[in-house]
Amino acid sequence: MNQAAPAVVTPTYDVTLENLFEHPEGRRVLTCIQCGMCAGTCPYGEVMDYPPRRIINMLRAGELEKVFRSDSLLSCVACYACMAKCPRGIRLTEVLLPLVKEQVFINLPETPAELQKALENTLRYGNPFGESSRKRAAWVKTAGVPIRILSEDPRPVDVLWFVECQNSYHPRGQDVSRATARLFHALGIDFAILGNEEKCAGECARLLGETGLFDTLMDYNMAVFAKYKFNRIVTSGVHAYDAFIYQYPERGFRYPVEQTTPFLARYLDKLRPMLTRKLPYVVTYHDSCCLGRHNGFYEEPRALLKAIPGVRVVEMVHNRVNSICCGGGGGGMWLDTYYKAKGYERLSERRVKEAIATGADVLAVSCPYEISRFEDALKVLGYDQKMVVRDVVELLAEAMEA
Amino acid sequence: MNLVVLMRMVPDVVEELEIAPDGKSLDQEALRLIVSESDDHALEEALLLKERFGGRVTVVAPEAPEVADVLYTAAAKGADRVIQLRGVEPGLGVAAMAEACAAALSAIPDLLPADLVLTGAQSIEDLDGLVAPLVAHRLGWPYLGVVTAVSEVSNGTATVIKEFQAGYRGEFQVSLPAVLGVQAAEKPPRYVPVAKVRAAMKATRIEEFEAPQPVPEPLQDVTIVALAKPEATGRAEMLEGSVEEVAGKLCELLAERGLL
Numbered sequence: 001m002n003q004a005a006p007a008v009v010t011p012t013y014d015v016t017l018e019n020l021f022e023h024p025e026g027r028r029v030l031t032c033i034q035c036g037m038c039a040g041t042c043p044y045g046e047v048m049d050y051p052p053r054r055i056i057n058m059l060r061a062g063e064l065e066k067v068f069r070s071d072s073l074l075s076c077v078a079c080y081a082c083m084a085k086c087p088r089g090i091r092l093t094e095v096l097l098p099l100v101k102e103q104v105f106i107n108l109p110e111t112p113a114e115l116q117k118a119l120e121n122t123l124r125y126g127n128p129f130g131e132s133s134r135k136r137a138a139w140v141k142t143a144g145v146p147i148r149i150l151s152e153d154p155r156p157v158d159v160l161w162f163v164e165c166q167n168s169y170h171p172r173g174q175d176v177s178r179a180t181a182r183l184f185h186a187l188g189i190d191f192a193i194l195g196n197e198e199k200c201a202g203e204c205a206r207l208l209g210e211t212g213l214f215d216t217l218m219d220y221n222m223a224v225f226a227k228y229k230f231n232r233i234v235t236s237g238v239h240a241y242d243a244f245i246y247q248y249p250e251r252g253f254r255y256p257v258e259q260t261t262p263f264l265a266r267y268l269d270k271l272r273p274m275l276t277r278k279l280p281y282v283v284t285y286h287d288s289c290c291l292g293r294h295n296g297f298y299e300e301p302r303a304l305l306k307a308i309p310g311v312r313v314v315e316m317v318h319n320r321v322n323s324i325c326c327g328g329g330g331g332g333m334w335l336d337t338y339y340k341a342k343g344y345e346r347l348s349e350r351r352v353k354e355a356i357a358t359g360a361d362v363l364a365v366s367c368p369y370e371i372s373r374f375e376d377a378l379k380v381l382g383y384d385q386k387m388v389v390r391d392v393v394e395l396l397a398e399a400m401e402a
Numbered sequence: 403m404n405l406v407v408l409m410r411m412v413p414d415v416v417e418e419l420e421i422a423p424d425g426k427s428l429d430q431e432a433l434r435l436i437v438s439e440s441d442d443h444a445l446e447e448a449l450l451l452k453e454r455f456g457g458r459v460t461v462v463a464p465e466a467p468e469v470a471d472v473l474y475t476a477a478a479k480g481a482d483r484v485i486q487l488r489g490v491e492p493g494l495g496v497a498a499m500a501e502a503c504a505a506a507l508s509a510i511p512d513l514l515p516a517d518l519v520l521t522g523a524q525s526i527e528d529l530d531g532l533v534a535p536l537v538a539h540r541l542g543w544p545y546l547g548v549v550t551a552v553s554e555v556s557n558g559t560a561t562v563i564k565e566f567q568a569g570y571r572g573e574f575q576v577s578l579p580a581v582l583g584v585q586a587a588e589k590p591p592r593y594v595p596v597a598k599v600r601a602a603m604k605a606t607r608i609e610e611f612e613a614p615q616p617v618p619e620p621l622q623d624v625t626i627v628a629l630a631k632p633e634a635t636g637r638a639e640m641l642e643g644s645v646e647e648v649a650g651k652l653c654e655l656l657a658e659r660g661l662l
Contacts, residue, residue: 110589111592116590132418210596212599213595215596
């Protein structure tokens with residue numbers, strides 16, 4: 001299993017479209033053999049005017065301007081599938097696509113309304129929902145276990161738990177937060193949260209092309225981290241995990257970081273005896289793009305699920321590196337209306353059909369976006385009586401109840 | 403064309419509104435201010451007019467916390483000049499605020515003559531929509547309110563669309579200069595990428611202008627007696643039972659109220 005140490009990657013935050021070919025990762029783009037694996041594996045490849053393969057072709061032809069003036073890349077959900085499948089190892093989702101998307105975003109004649117609202121809200125309130133930043137920690141009162149908030153009690157702490165937006169505000173996300181808090185508590189972890197001082201880590205804004213918003217949020221969060229003493233960060237957000245591992249180091253971020261699910265998997269020996277309640281569920285696990293394809297945490301969530309008495313794990317046709325994105329990444333979370341208007345299939349619906357086909361009654365997830373996306377998809381498809389969506393952490397907490 | 407947009411900060415109702423100990427005002431400590439939504443539409447309409455007919459857009463905003471962000475954002479969207487009005491503070495009241503802003507518009511160097519002054523038709527602090535007509539009155543210019551489009555500007559007149567109930571639209575011609583109270587711009591206010599706002603922060607100078615003295619006093623004829631928070635009532639009735647039972651009860655209720 002992966003350990004806490006962050007993946008070792010060449011930093012690419014200094015790469016621009018202008019200096020692309022001065023950087024090894026930029027030069028690697030030129031080794032593209034135009035095989036089309038990227039476009040073929042892309043969940044929206046068939047609807048894009050410019051799938052990754054064509055973008056590289058346009059780059060070589062000096063015609064990227066045409067890509068900038070198209071909204072084609074708004075359909076990129078930053079799922080890392082093209083990058084995972086590239087036989088040349090071109091880090092598409094990490095390097096070229098964000099640079100191109102930034103230009104696409106700046107050149108959009110009109111920003112889709114739902115997306116605009118989410119971005120404006122994130123800038124103003126630190127969350128895309130437009131909820132008061134002063135209510136970010138309101139869920140803590142219902143946690144059932146004590147949760148230390150650093151602004152109220154700034155003593156040094158071992159684990160800074162970065163809760164993120166979805167799990168702070170969305171009612172189902174708050175369920176996950178309550179479960180997480182109970183698990184941390186049971187494991188005797190010394191943890192605290194930033195409470196109302198926390199703001200969105202910004203990764204989805206970045207991968208959408210709204211890099212200025214990302215920079216603003218990164219600067220803000222870095223300043224808040226500097227106020228407190230802690231040894232490491234554990235975050236519920238898989239996108240926040242990516243931001244902290246791959247982007248925040250640009251601003252001097254040096255803390256060890258883990259996402260909740262792999263973090264808990266490291267405590268499995270301690271956790272196992274506490275999982276006393278039998279859960280007679282057939283569970284299928286959806287690999288999130290960031291945790292799975294991007295960072296290789298395939299076995300940790302499965303190991304946790306298999307440790308729950310009574311749980312039987314079954315696999316979907318597309319699993320691990322082949323998992324299909326829920327459609328929420330790279331700004332997709334706020335583009336459902338836009339995709340719908342274009343007549344695209346919602347990726348969450350495509351994925352849920354696969355989950356149903358396994359015969360499972362629980363769809364287990366570890367990315368905060370997925371609960372609401374898959375629950376909606378189940379309702380839309382009329383499967384909500386057949387299957388429920390649960391975060392791995394929720395299932396662990398359920399198995400811990402007497 | 404010379405366009406002036408008056409923008410004001412109003413309480414952000416996303417945050418809880420707290421009543422101050424005097425029972426007559428909002429607790430300023432708990433308040434967070436946001437630009438008034440219809441003022442944002444006024445800016446958008448001005449930017450659209452600039453794009454269509456050419457000219458300059460100047461934004462004038464009374465000082466308030468976070469108003470600098472609003473002015474930099476306006477500059478990033480395409481405003482040519484941004485001015486913060488000092489000495490006109492929130493809490494002045496609608497009439498005095500309008501009076502002070504109008505006096506300032508006349509006094510700010512190189513601002514008037516303008517063709518149009520655009521501002522929001524209403525704000526949550528000004529549900530009566532008095533600011534725009536009072537500014538017009540003070541300037542001695544014609545006023546049109548609840549504007550949803552400016553379709554033509556030529557030969558010293560503007561053709562202005564107002565929207566009435568049930569989708570009825572009225573087309574008006576007004577001689578320039580004029581004051582418009584904008585209900586909604588022709589398009590939703592545009593998004594400006596944060597990087598552009600950050601660039602505007604470096605490239606733009608917010609002009610500071612001291613409001614002409616004396617700043618008018620709040621009106622004494624009408625005073626606030628008390629403010630109260632909405633009282634929570636327990637009047638929602640949950641219908642319990644099976645789908646059929648709930649449907650039955652629902653039909654009964656609707657029939658009882660003459661809706662079936």
